[in-house]
Amino acid sequence: MGRAFLILLVVAGLLGFWLGRSLPVAGPAGTPDYLRLVYSPLHFKPAIETARDADCLACHGEVLEDRVRARSPSGRDSRTARAWYQQLSTYQGEQDTFHRRHLVTSLARQLMRLSCNTCHQGHDPRDQAPGTSATGPAQGDAAFTLRKGVNPETICLKCHGQMNWPVMGLPAAWPESKRKFNDDCLGCHATIRTRRHQVSYLKPDAIEAAAKGKGDLCFGCHGGRAWYRLNYPYPRHAWPGMPEKTPAWASGRPTESEARFRLPEPSEKK
Ligand code: HEC
Ligand code: HEC
Ligand code: HEC
Ligand code: HEC
Ligand code: HEC
Numbered sequence: 171m172g173r174a175f176l177i178l179l180v181v182a183g184l185l186g187f188w189l190g191r192s193l194p195v196a197g198p199a200g201t202p203d204y205l206r207l208v209y210s211p212l213h214f215k216p217a218i219e220t221a222r223d224a225d226c227l228a229c230h231g232e233v234l235e236d237r238v239r240a241r242s243p244s245g246r247d248s249r250t251a252r253a254w255y256q257q258l259s260t261y262q263g264e265q266d267t268f269h270r271r272h273l274v275t276s277l278a279r280q281l282m283r284l285s286c287n288t289c290h291q292g293h294d295p296r297d298q299a300p301g302t303s304a305t306g307p308a309q310g311d312a313a314f315t316l317r318k319g320v321n322p323e324t325i326c327l328k329c330h331g332q333m334n335w336p337v338m339g340l341p342a343a344w345p346e347s348k349r350k351f352n353d354d355c356l357g358c359h360a361t362i363r364t365r366r367h368q369v370s371y372l373k374p375d376a377i378e379a380a381a382k383g384k385g386d387l388c389f390g391c392h393g394g395r396a397w398y399r400l401n402y403p404y405p406r407h408a409w410p411g412m413p414e415k416t417p418a419w420a421s422g423r424p425t426e427s428e429a430r431f432r433l434p435e436p437s438e439k440k
Contacts, residue, residue: 208295218292219430226286233269255395258386281377281387288371288431289320324428331402333393337419344389353385365407369431 211217212225227234238248248265262276272284291313294306298317301309315321333344338358340347351357356378359366367374381387386394393401405424406416426432 213295214292218287218290221287223286226290234274236267237270238265238267255397258390258394259384260386260390280380281373282371283373284371289325291321293319327398327400327402329391330395330397331393331400332396332398333389334401335393337417344385344393348385348389351385352383354383355385355388356381359388361411362409363407364409368407368433369427370433371431 207229210229212221240248242248242251251265252261260277266275270278272278272282272289278284294303296303297306298319300307300311300314300316307314313321313324315323320326335343335347341350367377377387403423405427406420407425407427
């Protein structure tokens with residue numbers, strides 16, 4: 171009984187080995203092998219860090235082509251539906267997909283320059299949990315978020331956190347206090363924290379130009395579409411006239427943008 175089982179095991183092992191070796195690397199004539207695509211080097215570091223959008227879109231064209239339904243299954247017309255995060259005066263056009271709203275619709279093109287790898291930093295095709303395989307991320311890997319393909323705290327929170335209005339000396343949250351300030355952030359921010367948005371995924375000049383007299387434009391990314399109850403700990407760049415003493419709330423804040431996005435200092439530009 172024991173020996174028969176052992177022989178069976180050896181035979182099964184040999185069979186598995188032989189099958190594994192002789193499986194076609196490509197699928198039926200002309201179709202690429204699915205596993206090869208899944209394990210494309212572009213899904214991993216370091217290749218993903220330098221990937222261009224076109225490299226990803228060669229396989230993932232659906233990300234920009236798919237559109238939402240014109241009608242929900244219960245008959246609701248999507249053109250007249252507006253969610254809580256679509257209430258700002260900057261919201262334009264028909265309902266669209268998540269990827270298109272960040273990459274190709276009008277506000278996205280006007281203010282941002284996001285790429286696939288701004289958000290996507292690679293994933294483990296085997297399992298979206300750390301520490302479950304030899305090839306996966308280690309258990310303590312803080313850059314890895316369980317069951318999520320993108321790290322929300324380091325990416326989404328940048329533009330979808332709460333407005334940190336108490337540190338600005340505002341009497342109340344922006345929706346209640348904005349009339350006092352003519353619905354304009356630049357009344358204060360023309361001279362406070364003026365070195366901002368010098369990152370590869372934003373269009374800093376276009377943002378400033380579009381925001382004159384239009385608080386919603388700034389507020390959109392700084393509390394107006396907040397998916398989180400916390401705020402993002404923005405870097406605190408020095409600005410002309412900055413008080414010498416760092417306030418307690420800002421101690422421990424970086425003074426520069428994240429390295430992978432940082433644009434050269436104006437003085438370093440030619
Ligand atoms: C050679 C084709 C190919 C290229 C190039 C490619 N992918 Fe993929 N990708 C795939 C396939 C196949 C899958 C698995 C799809 C499935 O199982 O539904 C996949 C899955 C994914 C997933 C989903 C992972 C999951 O399981 O949640 C993401 C995110 C992704 N790719 C992003 C990217 C990004 C970003 C790039 C460019 C840096 C890229 N891919 C380049 C073929 C490719
Ligand atoms: C604003 C951030 C962001 C950008 C920019 C972005 N993605 Fe994604 N993408 C996400 C998130 C978040 C998900 C869902 C991840 C999850 O399920 O954990 C996702 C999911 C995906 C998936 C899985 C299938 C799906 O549709 O859910 C693919 C494939 C993908 N992205 C490819 C791309 C490609 C290609 C680009 C560039 C053209 C891109 N993404 C740009 C955030 C982004
Ligand atoms: C650089 C800034 C930025 C980052 C980073 C960012 N978003 Fe956005 N997001 C925006 C802007 C701007 C809009 C509004 C687009 C519009 O109104 O056309 C938006 C809209 C959305 C919407 C609503 C789309 C709709 O149909 O109205 C969702 C959901 C969303 N973001 C989720 C996320 C998630 C999840 C992430 C992280 C993976 C993320 N965002 C990262 C700027 C950003
Ligand atoms: C009454 C003047 C005033 C108004 C109005 C104002 N701010 Fe501020 N803001 C400040 C001050 C002061 C700081 C903190 C400066 C410092 O770092 O010491 C600040 C800081 C910030 C920060 C960085 C917060 C952090 O945690 O590092 C952001 C982002 C910001 N403001 C966005 C806005 C936006 C968007 C609006 C309009 C919706 C706005 N502010 C309106 C005065 C103002
Ligand atoms: C498309 C989204 C978006 C819009 C619109 C936007 N911001 Fe920002 N803002 C960001 C992001 C992302 C950062 C963090 C960039 C970084 O890491 O350096 C930031 C950083 C800041 C900071 C911190 C500056 C520092 O010391 O580094 C201030 C202040 C600020 N924004 C104010 C504003 C004001 C005022 C407006 C309108 C004129 C505005 N933002 C419009 C996304 C946006």
